[in-house]
Amino acid sequence: MNFKVKIQKLGKVHLPDEIIALLNISKQKNKSRVEFFIHNADIVIRKFDYLRVIKGIEPITRNIDRYGYIIIPKQIREKLSLREGDYLEIHKRRDTIVMKKTLNKTNSVKKCLVTGEESEDNFEFLNGKLILSKEGVGQLISEIESKFLYKNKSESY
Incomplete structure (x- = not known):
């Protein structure tokens, strides 16, 4: 079971519910x-x-919030050169979760906002906020043209 997640501002990462369940953790406060x-x-x-805490050694700990978000500690992000927008691959190893930096987000399924088609080949726009298939791009262009371009041409005559 592998997942890919994107590092957000200040090292924030959303852990999938399946990963939280594997860690046997509750999303309840504290x-x-x-x-x-x-x-x-x-x-x-x-x-x-x-x-498990060894006397004299303070572990780096964080809470997972009720929505499944966690902040990767700054010292870890700096040591591994992790930046906002980087992708991490997550998998389970024994009783732990391992996150490894990946160069891109290949093998991730992206759902087209217009057609609903799910594919790795769909296009991302606006920094991943808008995902479109080839057909979705065509439909969107047609609709934009019909609402804006043709309307403006008829107004100018």
């Missing part, structure tokens, strides 16, 4: 703490357990 560490070039996340 019950969703996880700890972070780096292994090779991967970010490893696991459910925080006070019993």
Whole structure:
């Protein structure tokens, strides 16, 4: 089970519900703490357990909010050169979740806003806010032309 997520402002990432369930974490306040560490070039996340804390070593922990968002700690983002807009691939390894930076978001299914077609080949506009298939682009262009271009031409005569 692999997922790809985009890093948002200030290192915010949305964890899919399936991943949260694998970590056996509740989204309720104060019950969703996880700890972070780096292994090779991967970010490893696991459910925080006070019993595992080694005296004198303060783990890097964060809460998952009720919507499934988590903030990747700044020191981890800096160490791994993670920036807003980068993509992370998420998968499960034993009792942990591993996030690895990926160069792009290939293999992600994108749903066309106009046709509803789901495909990896759909186009992204406005920094990923608008996703269109080839057919969706054609339909949108036709509608824009009919509402704006032809209307303006008839007004000028």
